[in-house]
Amino acid sequence: MIAYVIRRLIQLPIILWVIYTLTYVLICQHPGNPFIDDKTPREQRALLAARYGVVDTPADAPWRQRWADRGRTYVNYLGRLVLHGDFGLSSQNAGKTVGDIIGSTLPRSMMLGAFALVLAVLVGCSLGVLAAVRSHGPVDYFVMLYAMLGISLPTFVIGAVLLSFFGFTLGLFPVGGWGSPAQLVLPGITLSLPFTAYIARLTRAGMMDVLHADYIRTARAKGLPERRVVLKHAFKLAFLPVLSFLGPATAAILTGSFVVEKIFNIPGIGRAFVISVQSKDYGLILGTVMIYSTLLVVANLIVDLAYGLVDPRIRLEGDA
Amino acid sequence: MVEPAKTFGSSLAEGLDVQTTRMRPGFVVRFRRRRVALLAFWFLMVLFFVAVATFITSRLGIHIPFDPDAQNMSQRLSPPGWPHVLGTDQFGRDVFARILNASYISMFVGFLAVAIELALGVLVGAAAGYFGGWIDNVLMRLVDALLCIPSFLLILTLVAIVSPSIWVIIAAIGVLSWMELARLVRAEFLTLREMDYVAAARALGVPAWRIILSHLLPNSLAPVLVSAVLGVAGAILTEAGLSFLGFGVQPPQASWGNIITDGKTYLLDAWWLIIWPGVAILLTTMAFYLTGEGIREVLDPKEGKRI
Numbered sequence: 309m310i311a312y313v314i315r316r317l318i319q320l321p322i323i324l325w326v327i328y329t330l331t332y333v334l335i336c337q338h339p340g341n342p343f344i345d346d347k348t349p350r351e352q353r354a355l356l357a358a359r360y361g362v363v364d365t366p367a368d369a370p371w372r373q374r375w376a377d378r379g380r381t382y383v384n385y386l387g388r389l390v391l392h393g394d395f396g397l398s399s400q401n402a403g404k405t406v407g408d409i410i411g412s413t414l415p416r417s418m419m420l421g422a423f424a425l426v427l428a429v430l431v432g433c434s435l436g437v438l439a440a441v442r443s444h445g446p447v448d449y450f451v452m453l454y455a456m457l458g459i460s461l462p463t464f465v466i467g468a469v470l471l472s473f474f475g476f477t478l479g480l481f482p483v484g485g486w487g488s489p490a491q492l493v494l495p496g497i498t499l500s501l502p503f504t505a506y507i508a509r510l511t512r513a514g515m516m517d518v519l520h521a522d523y524i525r526t527a528r529a530k531g532l533p534e535r536r537v538v539l540k541h542a543f544k545l546a547f548l549p550v551l552s553f554l555g556p557a558t559a560a561i562l563t564g565s566f567v568v569e570k571i572f573n574i575p576g577i578g579r580a581f582v583i584s585v586q587s588k589d590y591g592l593i594l595g596t597v598m599i600y601s602t603l604l605v606v607a608n609l610i611v612d613l614a615y616g617l618v619d620p621r622i623r624l625e626g627d628a
Numbered sequence: 629m630v631e632p633a634k635t636f637g638s639s640l641a642e643g644l645d646v647q648t649t650r651m652r653p654g655f656v657v658r659f660r661r662r663r664v665a666l667l668a669f670w671f672l673m674v675l676f677f678v679a680v681a682t683f684i685t686s687r688l689g690i691h692i693p694f695d696p697d698a699q700n701m702s703q704r705l706s707p708p709g710w711p712h713v714l715g716t717d718q719f720g721r722d723v724f725a726r727i728l729n730a731s732y733i734s735m736f737v738g739f740l741a742v743a744i745e746l747a748l749g750v751l752v753g754a755a756a757g758y759f760g761g762w763i764d765n766v767l768m769r770l771v772d773a774l775l776c777i778p779s780f781l782l783i784l785t786l787v788a789i790v791s792p793s794i795w796v797i798i799a800a801i802g803v804l805s806w807m808e809l810a811r812l813v814r815a816e817f818l819t820l821r822e823m824d825y826v827a828a829a830r831a832l833g834v835p836a837w838r839i840i841l842s843h844l845l846p847n848s849l850a851p852v853l854v855s856a857v858l859g860v861a862g863a864i865l866t867e868a869g870l871s872f873l874g875f876g877v878q879p880p881q882a883s884w885g886n887i888i889t890d891g892k893t894y895l896l897d898a899w900w901l902i903i904w905p906g907v908a909i910l911l912t913t914m915a916f917y918l919t920g921e922g923i924r925e926v927l928d929p930k931e932g933k934r935i
Contacts, residue, residue, distance in 0.1 A: 468906075
C-alpha cells in the first residue's frame with residue numbers, strides 16, 4: 309500500500325508537467341509570444357518583462373527567434389510556478405495575476421461542485437437502492453425513466469427550465485448571482501442531475517448483481533432484518549462502481565460548471581475560463597487548465613486509494 | 629518450402645473463421661423483441677432520413693416548411709401556432725425550420741467525430757493489446773495522461789484557439805475522446821490473444837496484421853459497436869454544449885445549442901426557443917442511448933437470465 313502511494317505521488321508531478329507542456333504548445337499557435345498581444349495593458353507588459361523576462365516578439369521575427377523566445381518564456385514561467393507557486397499574469401486584465409483571479413473564483417466553483425456532488429451521491433444512491441429492491445415495479449420504471457432523462461438532457465436545458473419555472477414563474481429561488489445559500493439551490497440541482505441519474509443506474513445495477521449473491525442469502529437465512537441486509541451487506545459492495553465513477557464525475561462536474569455558471573451568472577472559475585478563452589487570455593487559460601488538471605489527478609488518486617480501503621479484495625499494484 | 633505452409637496456414641485460419649463473430653444468427657430477431665430499443669432504432673432511422681432530406685433540399689434551395697434564415701420582423705417571437713408550428717425567434721425566423729436544419733449538423737458532427745474516435749481508439753487499443761510490452765506501456769501511459777485532462781476543457785480550448793468551424797469541432801471531439809475506447813479494445817485483445825486459435829494462427833505464420841484484422845477485431849466488435857453508438861450521443865451533447873457557450877456552430881447556421889443560447893436571452897417571453905430544441909436534443913440522445921443499450925443487452929451472453 310505504501311509503495312503504491314509513493315509511486316502514485318511520484319507520477320503525479322510528471323503527469324502535470326506533461327499537461328502543462330501540451331497546453332503550452334497548444335497556446336503557441338498564437339503568432340507572437342503567447343502571453344502578450346496588442347491588447348495587453350502597459351502595466352502588464354512592464355511586469356511581464358521585469359518578473360518573467362517576457363518581451364513581445366515582433367510578428368515578422370524569424371521563426372528561430374520566435375521559438376527561442378517561447379522557449380525562454382516557458383522555462384521562466386514553469387520555474388516561477390514550481391518555485392513560487394506563481395501562475396503568471398493575466399494578459400487582458402490590468403494589474404491582475406492569474407493567481408488572484410483563480411483565488412477569488414475557484415472557491416465559489418468548488419462550493420457549487422461539492423454541493424452538487426454530495427447531492428448526486430445521496431439522491432442517486434437512494435434512488436438506485438430503491439429501484440433495485442422494488443425491481444420491475446412502478447418505482448423501478450420511474451427511476452429508470454428519470455435516469456434516462458437525466459443523462460440525455462443537457463444541463464443548459466435543465467438549467468433554463470428550472471430557472472424560468474422556479475425562479476421567474478414561482479419566484480421561489482433567486483434567479484442567479486452568488487452570495488446567499490438560496491442562490492446555490494437551483495444551480496446545484498441543475499449541475500447534479502446528470503450525475504444523480506448516472507449514479508442511480510450504477511447503484512441499481514450493482515445492487516441487482518449483489519442481491520443474488522450467496523452471502524446475501526446467508527445474511528437473510530441467519531435472520532437479519534431486510535433493512536440491514538440491503539443497507540449494510542449489499543449496499544457496501546454495490547457502492548464500489550459508484551466510487552470509481554466519482555473520479556471522472558469530479559472532472560465532469562468541474563467542467564459542467566462552465567455551462568451552469570453561465571446560465572445562473574455565477575462568478576466562478578468556469579466563467580473565468582470561458583471569458584479567458586473568448587478574449588484569448590493565454591496566461592489565464594494555462595493557469596485554469598493546470599488547476600482543473602491538478603484537481604482531477606488528485607481526485608482520481610483519492611478515489612483509487614479509497615477503493616483499496618473499501619474493498620479488501622482489491623490489491624493495489626506494487627502492494628506485495 | 630515456405631509457400632505450402634503459408635497456404636495451409638491461411639486456409640486453416642479461414643476454417644477457424646466460423647466463430648469469428650459474437651453476433652450469433654438471430655441477432656436481428658432478438659433485437660426486435662426489445663420494443664423500447666426497436667422504437668428508438670426506428671426513431672433514429674426517421675431522424676436520419678429527415679436530416680439527409682433537409683440537407684439535400686436546402687442545398688437545392690427548396691425550404692420545407694420555411695427558409696431557416698428568412699427574417700420577418702413583423703412575426704418576431706410569435707408563439708407556436710399557424711403557420712409557424714413551433715413559433716419564431718427574435719428575428720422572426722421559423723423555429724421548426726431551424727431545428728430541422730440543425731438536425732443534419734448534429735448528425736454530421738456525431739457520426740464523423742465517432743468515426744475519428746473509432747479509428748484512433750481501435751488503432752491504439754489494438755496495438756497496445758496485441759503487442760504488449762513497451763508499446764503497451766507507452767500507449768497506456770499516454771492514455772492515462774490524456775484522461776487526466778477534463779476533455780471538454782481541452783476541446784473548448786482547441787476550438788477557440790484554432791477557429792470555431794464545424795471541421796475543427798469534429799476533429800477536436802474525435803481526437804480527444806478515443807481514450808476510453810482504446811482501453812476497451814485493449815482489454816478485449818488481452819483476453820482474445822491468449823485464445824488457442826490465435827496461438828494456432830501465429831504458429832502457422834499468419835502475419836500480425838491479419839490476425840488482428842480477421843480474428844481479434846471481429847471478436848471484439850460487440851463492445852466497440854455499443855460504445856460507438858453511445859459515443860454519437862456524447863458527441864452530439866458536446867457539440868450542443870459548445871454551441872451554447874458560443875464556441876460551436878456559428879450563426880446564422882442554426883444548431884440546437886445556439887437556438888437555446890438565443891432563447892436564454894428571451895427566457896421570459898419565448899419558452900418555445902428553449903423547449904423545442906431541448907426536446908430535439910433529448911429525443912435524439914435518448915434514442916442513441918436506448919439503441920446502444922438494446923444492442924448491448926442482445927449481445928450479452930448472459931442475456932435471458934433476467935436478474
